[in-house]
Amino acid sequence: MTYKLSQLAAHVGGQLAFGPDREIAGLCSITETGDQASSHLSYLLPQRSFAEIQKSQVQSFLVAQLPAELEERDALAGRSLVTVANPELAFAQLLAFFHPQPRVEAHDIHPTAVVAEDVVFEGPVRVGPFCTLEAGVRCGGGTSIGAHSYIGKGTRLGADCRIMASCTIYHDCELGDRVTIHSGTTVGADGFGYANDKGRWTKIPHVGRVVIHDDVEIGANACIDRGALQDTVIGKGSKLDDLVMIAHNCKIGEHVVIAGCSGMAGSTEIGDRCQIGGRVGFSGHIKVAADSAFAAMSGVFRSVPAPGFYSGTPAIQHSLRNRIYIEEQRLPEYRKRIQQLEERLEHLQEDKAKGDD
Amino acid sequence: MTYKLSQLAAHVGGQLAFGPDREIAGLCSITETGDQASSHLSYLLPQRSFAEIQKSQVQSFLVAQLPAELEERDALAGRSLVTVANPELAFAQLLAFFHPQPRVEAHDIHPTAVVAEDVVFEGPVRVGPFCTLEAGVRCGGGTSIGAHSYIGKGTRLGADCRIMASCTIYHDCELGDRVTIHSGTTVGADGFGYANDKGRWTKIPHVGRVVIHDDVEIGANACIDRGALQDTVIGKGSKLDDLVMIAHNCKIGEHVVIAGCSGMAGSTEIGDRCQIGGRVGFSGHIKVAADSAFAAMSGVFRSVPAPGFYSGTPAIQHSLRNRIYIEEQRLPEYRKRIQQLEERLEHLQEDKAKGDD
Amino acid sequence: MTYKLSQLAAHVGGQLAFGPDREIAGLCSITETGDQASSHLSYLLPQRSFAEIQKSQVQSFLVAQLPAELEERDALAGRSLVTVANPELAFAQLLAFFHPQPRVEAHDIHPTAVVAEDVVFEGPVRVGPFCTLEAGVRCGGGTSIGAHSYIGKGTRLGADCRIMASCTIYHDCELGDRVTIHSGTTVGADGFGYANDKGRWTKIPHVGRVVIHDDVEIGANACIDRGALQDTVIGKGSKLDDLVMIAHNCKIGEHVVIAGCSGMAGSTEIGDRCQIGGRVGFSGHIKVAADSAFAAMSGVFRSVPAPGFYSGTPAIQHSLRNRIYIEEQRLPEYRKRIQQLEERLEHLQEDKAKGDD
Secondary structure, X not given: OOEEHHHHHHHOOXXXXXXXXXXXXXXXXXXXXXXXXXXXXXXXXOOOOOHHHHHXXXXXXXXXXXXXXXXXXXXXXXXXXXXOOOHHHHHHHHHHHHOOOOOOOOOEEOOOOEEOOOOXXXXXXXXXXXXXXXXXOEEOOOOEEOOOOXXXXXXXXXXXXXXXXXXXXXXXXXXXXXXXXXXXXXEOOOOOOEEEEOOEEEXXXXXXXXXXXXXXXXXXXXXXXXXXXXXXXXXXXXXXXXXOEEOOOOEEOXXXXXXXXXXXXXXXXXXXXXXXXXXXXXXXXXXXXXXXXXXXXXXXXXXXXXXXXXXXXXXXXXXXXXXHHHHHHOHHHHHHHHHHHHHHHHHHHHHHHHHHO | OOEEHHHHHHHOXXXXXXXXXXXXXXXXXXXXXXXXXXXXXXXXXXXXXXXXXXXXXXXXXXXXXXXXXHHHHHHOOOOEEEEOOOHHHHHHHHHHXXXXXXXXXXXXXXXXXXXXXXXXXXXXXXXXXXXXEOOOOEEOOOXXXXXXXXXXXXXXXXXXXXXXXXXXEOOOOEEOOOOEEXXXXXXXXXXXXXXXXXXXXXXXXXXXXXXXXXXXXXXXXXXXXXXXXXXXEEOOOOEEOOOOEEOOOOEEOXXXXXXXXXXXXXXXXXXXXXXXXOOOEXXXXXEXXXXXXXXXXXXXXXXXXXXXXXXXXXXXXXXXXXXXXXXXXXXXXXXXXXXXXHHHHHHHHHHHHHHHX | OOEEHXXXXXXXXXXXXXXXXXXXXXXXXXXXXXXXXXXXEEEOOOOOOOHHHXXXXXXXXXEOOOOOOHHHHHHOOOOEEEEOOOHHHHHHHHHHHHOOOOXXXXXXXXXXOEEOOOOEEOOOOEEOOOXXXXXXXXXXXXXXXXXXXXXXXXXXXXXOOEEOOOOEXXXXXXXXXXXXXXXXXXXXXXXXXXXXXXXXXXXXXXOXXXXXXXXXXXXOOOEEOOOOOOXXXXXXXXXXXXXXXXXXXXXXXXXXXXXXXXXXXXOOEEXXXXXXXXXXXXXXXXXXXXOOEEOXXXXXXXXXXXXXXXXOOOOEEHHXXXXXXHHHHOHHHHHHHHHHHHHHHHHHHHHHHHHHO
């Protein structure tokens, strides 16, 4: 099935502003070189140059605006350009249009699933093979629970959640609406808390919960530990990638993104809209200001009182860290220059001493 | 249900040493500000100041001793203080008292579980839905195996173990008594060993085991690989956090703690009572002295012959690493100072040359 | 069951070149000190010294060649040495000989498994308890799928694959022949891609696949994410360790090894035969030249245009990084030396000023 480019433009609030109204069969990357290059639609980020479109074999693009210069437009002759406020967003919306997520419309509990008698389904829910839903589970309508997933006693899932296959959610956790959790992720395991008793470690029972707010997505094989006394909280709209670890009592703000393999120790608080690269580590009991950003592989040992772009271990202003990365490579040279200075000074003083004689 | 503070004090070998004998309904954090502040009990670490109690809204505390100064005591008027040798330990014990872990008293094998004919249960055991226990498994009394867990051929679990939902334990492993393993953890997968055959990698079969001693707890989504020829061993009482990776042939001592996302390459040995922060990496084939501590995010490339507090990559004495963290930020300044020195010296020499003329 | 050393030598294309033709019951480590030391066979890497054999209690060894010096040979009197081109490879082959991997010869679908009607088995396949194989799955002969594993819609597995217990493979993925995947690993979860819509994150649907070529092995609890539009690809013969994360659209070459806890951000390309240590991180959208090697705990931020041995964060030539590791520890000393230079120069200039008076 194909669609006119003008139709797709209308679907995302844009317009066909340049070139022919092609038939579009799907979406593709700007690097596409096969048959899809002529039949599929790609996009250009506003900060990129139109020269990238020229170099691409793809014929149709979502763009933020037409090239300002006539020459640039001429160079794109034959291409089709749809202008839209946010090309990446429009691209995401069209991907969802071409590849619609199946909605859960009919109640569908796989006969192999073990569902406790008092589980409450607030609407149609899909439960896959070999799922276990323990006593007291409550589950909003439109939610699907993938095969082999485990939902512990008293846990509540909101509406339209997507729990993929092989997820494990411990007892007494709470998920909002439209929460997506990918396979292999564990929510609600005990945090890492022990009291030292003359060299032996005695477990501190963890009686807090995990609370995950609406529109959160968590990648595969991640771990969100339950709180010791209070709750571990993931704020509305935040997105966590694979293998992320959130320790007990952490509070993640709203619309935060945390890339793969990042983790934080207990009781740390991350402000709203922070952007955290891959493999970033945070010490426990620190607070990070809203709107902070951290480069991949940073180690954050202290609270971050003001937003900024931080990197390195320990994390400092990215610009300073970058200078350090350059300077540290000059250390062998500095060493020599210090030595030479010392020798020259030595000579000067010797000469002077002789002169004084 | 509530208890007199004096009753709870007796339960942990302490005594109500100050203030009224309140009715206590549970435990809470020192930061609690809600209704629980008056009905619940908190604790103060011995190294913390009594000023923190003053600032807290919580009325009842476990403390190591009463304030030495009369003035400090007066400032706490109205609070209730229970003295006990180790307040954190007492707190853990009271949490376990208020939130008792259900014991496995009756044999309870879920009808969906697949249990090989020759599996031996040495006492009452709980096996959840969709568990698989392969041939030759032996399991001590009081152990519970959570839903969806897999126990491979010939593996032995001790008594009173808690294998949470969705754990995978390969064949021929051995777990002691009171071992807890959290969800998503894999015990006994093959280690990463290959022989290079003219650019191709040929697998080295792994025929060692994983041996986990008594009272070990392992967090969620961790990996403990089996040994190639000899065993991978986790010593008695050690505690490993989520996403920790222990490679083939490692030997972890007793009462070691390893925080989240840490990992070690093959054949490394960690001495007793080491304390390892989050995201610490160890090279393979190294030995770490007992009682060593490592700050979060350290990278340990060499054997550590003597205990100490180490940090950074490569890990060195923490005090030196901290000085380096400060000094490296001054590198741009040092650069300038070296340059200025060179210029000044140049001038001096030029002047001298002129003077000599 | 035991074998003559000469028989085992023949099995790996080597020959008994020194010492008695012992009866061998199995393989052991060079550090073995128990009964196995006399009955088992070990090996010596070509780069190691024969002194290690002298110090070992093991009696029989695979070696690349006999000691060149008569004296060295005399010192090994009583030992048995089998010469073979690649002792480590021969050792791996003999381990496989002593511990043969059970082959799947008869079709064996566990009665609890949920297998969609249209699943195609191209030969005898073993499917463990509680597996789910969704519609459209196709599976080559000789493949075994461990208990509790999930294979999503339309995914194809090649012949002689070993999917261990508790693996999760999403829809529409493609695995070649002889692929091994360890427990807890997730293949094909959505990549981490969102379009920012005025501070909110809108999911970019992921419609690419994961393609894993022949002879790949992936460790436990790893994550290989599906591509956004194009595929994520793992090349032939590559080996990935536990907890490795491969993000969307990455292309891993052939015969690459990636040790535990390493990860790479999206769209990164790793050339053939690269060797990547533990916990190495790669930024997204970079290209790494074939035959590059990276020390454990490196952070690779930029493309690597030429092979070499790299380490540190940011990753640079290992030799330079090692010098920096030494130099940075001298920073407190350099600081003092710069200060002293400044003071001495100050004095010189003052003296000179006085002299000029």
